[in-house]
Amino acid sequence: xxxxxxxxxxxxxxxxxxxxxxxxxxxxxxQYFMWYRQYSRxxxxxxxxxxxxxxxxxxxxxxxxxxxxxxxxxxxxxxxPSDSATYLCAMSETGGGNKLTFGTGTQLxxxx
Amino acid sequence: xxxxxQWPATLVQPVGSPLSLECTVEGTSNxxxxxxxxxxxxxxxxxxxxxxxxxxxxxxxxxxxxxxxQDRQFILSSKKLLLSDSGFYLCAWSDRGTFGYTFxxxxxxxxx
Numbered sequence: 001x002x003x004x005x006x007x008x009x010x011x012x013x014x015x016x017x018x019x020x021x022x023x024x025x026x027x028x029x030x031q032y033f034m035w036y037r038q039y040s041r042x043x044x045x046x047x048x049x050x051x052x053x054x055x056x057x058x059x060x061x062x063x064x065x066x067x068x069x070x071x072x073x074x075x076x077x078x079x080x081p082s083d084s085a086t087y088l089c090a091m092s093e094t095g096g097g098n099k100l101t102f103g104t105g106t107q108l109x110x111x112x
Numbered sequence: 113x114x115x116x117x118q119w120p121a122t123l124v125q126p127v128g129s130p131l132s133l134e135c136t137v138e139g140t141s142n143x144x145x146x147x148x149x150x151x152x153x154x155x156x157x158x159x160x161x162x163x164x165x166x167x168x169x170x171x172x173x174x175x176x177x178x179x180x181x182q183d184r185q186f187i188l189s190s191k192k193l194l195l196s197d198s199g200f201y202l203c204a205w206s207d208r209g210t211f212g213y214t215f216x217x218x219x220x221x222x223x224x
Contacts, residue, residue, distance in 0.1 A: 042218065043217050046211070088156070090212065090213075
């Protein structure tokens with residue numbers, strides 16, 4: 001079993017839809033959770049991060065962590081074609097630059 | 113501000129030829145440095161990481177090696193490339209003052 005599981009997709013949605021991207025994990029020591037967005041042929045860029053359980057909102061994006069279920073989600077409201085990318089979850093036991101464990105990424109396509 | 117440079121962007125090399133990919137970071141001192149390979153549908157595979165000059169940890173035994181001759185320089189090398197070395201190579205850095213990793217723009221290597 002992989003430490004972090006993520007549905008690879010591809011996920012195709014119409015413009016304006018609400019998108020839900022998810023990861024599950026097995027290591028209960030994970031405390032820091034991140035979402036990266038990767039456009040085609042580019043390096044991943046950090047989109048959002050959260051510590052421990054709870055929600056964090058940034059514009060159209062909401063990150064949610066449920067440590068009791070070992071489940072994290074990224075919600076995208078009013079999705080746009082420019083949101084089309086691969087989204088990778090990542091997590092670590094400690095902050096401050098320590099090694100991350102990544103999911104395999106979910107490919108998202110938002111269509112006009 | 114910190115920046116990361118990775119080159120070349122694309123590379124086509126014959127089987128058996130050597131490889132040298134370079135990554136440099138600006139605007140920080142003593143960063144943690146990472147080399148990842150990304151294959152389609154398989155996510156990010158950590159190849160090497162370094163916490164200081166001359167300190168290299170290998171995550172996956174293979175046909176590649178890494179060196180850190182200077183604090184902010186990380187080099188990925190191979191003496192003889194294999195077809196299986198083809199992929200998208202990403203350099204990344206982190207430090208105690210940052211959250212998560214910052215990735216370079218990547219090198220797409222095709223071994224023919």
